[in-house]
Amino acid sequence: xxxxxxxxxxxxxxxxxxxxxxxxxxxxxxxxxxxxxxxxxxxxxxxxxxxxxxxxxxxxxxxxxxxxxxxxxxxxxxxxxxxxxxxxxxxxxxxxxxxxxxxxxxxx
Amino acid sequence: xxxxxxxxxxxxxxxxxxxxxxxxxxxxxxxxxxxxxxxxxxxxxxxxxxxxxxxxxxxxxxxxxxxxxxxxxxxxxxxxxxxxxxxxxxxxxxxxxxxxxxxxxxxxxxxxxxxxxxxx
Numbered sequence: 001x002x003x004x005x006x007x008x009x010x011x012x013x014x015x016x017x018x019x020x021x022x023x024x025x026x027x028x029x030x031x032x033x034x035x036x037x038x039x040x041x042x043x044x045x046x047x048x049x050x051x052x053x054x055x056x057x058x059x060x061x062x063x064x065x066x067x068x069x070x071x072x073x074x075x076x077x078x079x080x081x082x083x084x085x086x087x088x089x090x091x092x093x094x095x096x097x098x099x100x101x102x103x104x105x106x107x108x
Numbered sequence: 109x110x111x112x113x114x115x116x117x118x119x120x121x122x123x124x125x126x127x128x129x130x131x132x133x134x135x136x137x138x139x140x141x142x143x144x145x146x147x148x149x150x151x152x153x154x155x156x157x158x159x160x161x162x163x164x165x166x167x168x169x170x171x172x173x174x175x176x177x178x179x180x181x182x183x184x185x186x187x188x189x190x191x192x193x194x195x196x197x198x199x200x201x202x203x204x205x206x207x208x209x210x211x212x213x214x215x216x217x218x219x220x221x222x223x224x225x226x227x228x
Binding site for chain 1: 120143145152153154155158167169170203211213214215217218219220221
């Protein structure tokens with residue numbers, strides 16, 4: 001099973017700042033199989049990014065994904081008030097899926 | 109529009125079983141894979157298992173092997189997740205999620221979640 005480790009655990013930033021979230025895999029991940037989700041309190045997760053860097057339908061272009069192999073990054077170019085939430089990376093391989101433990105982006 | 113509507117909250121005693129339903133609409137049911145994910149209070153997301161589109165083949169996470177069963181009723185466009193031998197640490201919100209057959213393994217639509225509380 002591939003283990004995903006996200007860092008930092010919490011990111012304290014102000015609106016308008018840039019957020020950089022990291023997701024490191026315990027072994028190489030297929031580039032098609034890395035996704036990012038956003039979750040707000042009391043809500044189901046929402047798909048943001050799939051295939052490392054493709055934005056899901058309706059996701060604003062301030063969200064971008066990058067990386068390859070074992071190191072992946074979600075970048076929010078300028079934080080909007082609605083972006084403060086928890087973010088999870090996810091991967092699948094051999095018909096098994098795993099999630100990272102999450103990064104909370106909070107208002108500084 | 110695509111909708112995944114889950115059954116209501118459940119309270120169970122340790123050792124009991126729970127079966128959560130996920131009623132889907134707005135798309136061709138048999139064309140999409142379906143997954144179950146859970147989230148314990150204040151914790152992260154944990155993948156439980158999936159059912160492949162068309163074939164109905166299932167696969168489960170190692171942590172749930174032998175305790176979880178995913179089934180479906182295509183005529184009713186509903187997928188089910190049953191978890192047996194419940195323990196207090198199974199208290200969580202359980203989500204169903206849809207996975208398009210495009211090879212990306214992404215979850216594009218989610219149910220609203222079902223809270224299962226296990227308590228004596």
